[in-house]
């Protein structure tokens with residue numbers, strides 16, 4: 432049967448855009464580009480989820496999430512992000528992914544545009560296109576370490592522009608936007624009356640003294656910022672599917688029908704896990720961050736020794752590697768690395784055309800596979816140069 436005949440136009444347009452997931456692990460293959468942290472959250476997170484289960488807490492929660500978790504998020508925003516929010520401004524979601532989609536559903540009509548610095552997280556492009564809207568990528572380059580300027584964003588504004596998506600630290604480039612850049616973008620958003628969607632899911636991963644600043648903490652920005660965050664990366668809970676939106680109440684109300692249509696509420700058991708992790712000190716994360724920094728340094732030593740250029744990884748857990756000296760395109764490099772060195776990377780182009788000539792490496796693989804992967808990488812690249 433030709434099932435395509437039944438597809439919606441949207442389905443036809445997105446068909447195949449995710450590629451294929453391999454369900455069978457391939458022996459010897461080392462994934463040096465994965466976006467999934469390799470550590471576990473502390474035992475008390477598991478205990479809290481098991482307790483919730485054993486107490487039979489398995490029914491729907493309020494659409495916006497359990498009140499205790501929303502209150503804990505409010506407290507976290509106050510102490511860590513300098514954002515003064517109320518519980519009514521929080522919606523607990525099934526990860527940042529749902530939070531992004533719900534946000535864009537509430538803001539974009541067909542034909543509308545949303546701007547983001549590129550290379551960017553690929554899902555933004557798909558989300559906008561599902562809505563018949565367009566994600567307009569504003570290219571950044573390695574010369575400025577993939578940092579955007581407010582002037583470049585402003586030049587891309589058209590009468591159809593509805594919002595800006597800012598993600599810092601960035602996936603895939605590892606760029607942390609300096610506070611002054613965020614202030615410039617804030618000034619632009621206020622002057623041109625735009626909303627800012629601030630994706631902060633890598634906020635805990637910053638290196639070399641780079642600091643994460645939340646857009647909503649800047650003067651005049653809380654009322655026009657939708658902050659998106661998640662437990663996936665900071666607390667290594669990717670499969671738990673837990674995230675949240677922080678937005679002014681009228682925007683929250685506009686988003687709720689979409690959240691309800693897709694999820695009704697976030698998973699109740701993981702909400703208790705999220706509550707546990709926010710209720711305890713987060714000192715344990717320092718050990719994880721130190722290990723990721725060790726891996727980051729090893730990556731950079733390897734690249735310097737080959738030598739192969741890269742963009743300075745300031746945050747998130749990625750290394751954006753310039754493979755242009757090999758003469759291969761991103762796609763060719765990724766395919767050959769898999770075939771010839773049994774290594775997995777993401778092509779830089781997954782985040783748009785500005786990533787051509789780059790691949791995304793990551794800090795998420797532990798020893799000894801990590802070190803072995805780096806050795807294989809160095810040998811493979813030397814053979815190409």
Ligand SMILES: Cc1ncc(COP(=O)(O)O)c(C=O)c1O
Pocket residue numbers: 466525526527528529552598601602630632660661662663669673674
């Ligand atoms: C920038 C960015 N935003 C959002 C997400 C989605 O995260 P979540 O697991 O919370 O849905 C990811 C996942 O990799 C990401 O890199």
